[in-house]
Amino acid sequence: MTASSPTSTTERCLSLLQTWRSQLQLNRREQTVLAGSLRSLDLQLDRLSNRNLRVAVFGRVGVGKSSLVNALIGQELLATDVAHGCTRQQQALPWAISISGLNTIELVDTPGIDEVAAAARARLAARVALQSDLVLLVLDADISRVELDALETLMNSGKPVLPVLNRSDCCPPEQLASLRQSISQRIKERCQRNHAARIPQPIAVSAAPRKAIQRSDGRIRSERQPAVVSPLSASVIHLLQEQGQALLALNALRQAERLQQQLELGRLERRRQDAQGLIGRYAALKATGVAANPLVLIDLAGGMACDTALVVQLCKLYELPMGGPAARRLMQRLSGHNALLGGVQLGLQLALAGVRQLLLIAAPFSGGLSLGPAAPVAVAQAALAVHTTRRTGRLTARWLVDQRGRGRRGNPAPTTLMRRLVHSDTNMQRLLAEWPQPPIRPRRDGILP
The missing domain is CATH 3.40.50.300 (P-loop containing nucleotide triphosphate hydrolases)
Known part of the structure; x- marks a missing residue:
């Protein structure tokens, strides 16, 4: 890999950041904060x-x-x-x-x-x-x-x-x-x-x-x-001759990263309550359908439809369109998660549904006494439905927040810009390797307080 010259990298960094800065879409509150x-x-x-x-x-x-x-x-x-x-x-x-x-x-x-x-x-x-x-x-x-x-x-x-x-x-x-x-x-x-x-x-x-x-x-x-002070002067001059322009570019990228994080955190906080309410409503809807319907296959089909609708609504809430590579990556990531949950849910639903069917069949012979345990079984099915919906919603919201941090198409976020510049410039790679790097902060999922 050939290294780009420091000048070309610096000019490219400036151009990319100026473009990103000019395309920031901030409301009045965000501009003030x-x-x-x-x-x-x-x-x-x-x-x-x-x-x-x-x-x-x-x-x-x-x-x-x-x-x-x-x-x-x-x-x-x-x-x-x-x-x-x-x-x-x-x-x-x-x-x-x-x-x-x-x-x-x-x-x-x-x-x-x-x-x-x-x-x-x-x-x-x-x-x-x-x-x-x-x-x-x-x-x-x-x-x-x-x-x-x-x-x-x-x-x-x-x-x-x-x-x-x-x-x-x-x-x-x-x-x-x-x-x-x-x-x-x-x-x-x-x-x-x-x-x-x-x-x-x-x-x-x-x-x-x-x-x-x-x-x-x-x-x-x-x-x-x-x-x-000549030892210090010589060290600083040598450092600036080697990495002076890269230091300027790195500081600009870090400041843009900080601004992006502040912006996304503020938007995340404002969407938190809406996302919680949205997931709660779909979880309640799914739980009601599962508890009321005795057929397992219909339960599973209805649950999948409910989760899909939840994903679509969360995408609208977080302003990420359902379409293109982003949507495909989301569905691929959810497929493994849903396959695991679906397998567990299917096994438990079949077991619980079987128990409920036996209790219903036995009702005429027990004078209706066997119907008593059927209610807790239905509650257990509903609780399982609520759990799977909340897990799907949280995973989706976490992924959407991560995607928003990458920036919009045509205007990538500063973190993405830094990765591109580092990949193409060995001087930036050496700078990042030689000096302290900010610790990776755990990303909040936008749902839990």
Whole structure:
């Protein structure tokens, strides 16, 4: 398989996402609820179009994030102070490095993650992950639980993360290697727990080193020394040269996936009650017919007709037309399920019907006493009919939700677009293999609460 060039893949990704975005059919309520996600996606598509990549500098308060940004840029543009918490909001500055295929690279300084409550920290980490293409997680000691929690949020967003150990000049050289190893081990344990890919070992830097100098009058003073950030700068430049455009495209796809999931979940919630009521009505109709009719074959034929009508109505509810490949795949999937249930149902129905027939035949000889057990048999038959109908309805609804997540014909969903792009581009394949991937969330079936 030959790999497509990064430029062609990026342009193709942009074209496909713009088409998908323009064909989204949203009502007024959806436009209001998803306004923030739509705005974020539009900004990312604009950055993808202009080849503007963002690198977020992320970490606890006081670890030297602003100093690191200044050191990488080579200018004292961000305020730094010994007092913690100088950065109160995100600040983006251009990084004057030349990367083929990228027009601009921005370094984004972010507030400290430990100045807010746990829930707010998670929201901040998620927002940083959403709005950046690469994250530098800045540490100044062994990684803490707060930092691991933030890293987990970033990994759950599928965001590439480079750990950076700042103030390495404060650590004796003989201890620096063991400190980096300890950080890597703790990250590895968290990564394994989340089934994520390997995170690189932290890169040691000194954004604002100081050295004790004895003056001529004998006093000792601390003086600022040149920053040592070249290992980090070289690593980031190498990464962006190899995968910069793919990172931009991947972030756009992930944002579109997130928007699609929010949209489908909202529609699913609104259809949940209607689907429950629909399945309940058909289950009651089927149960009534089975309980009232003494002929097994008619029961089975009527039950199949009832289930087929239920499938048709659910397809209308979930706006998936009954026709074409989608309908054939649904019926193929239901055929095995119905064959199993039908076999069990046939056996039980024959047994229960036989018992009921014997009880009815014996009624003249028992003075009508044998009719008493016939009612529980009919109830058991009805309960079986209800169970099979509900199972069919839930399986159908689950499948329909999955099909809606794939997008409409001619406008495939972002997940499908990503699979196509990854299949045709080895650079995207390598990117997805090297960096953490979002965990697979269990899909709700749209029926059960």
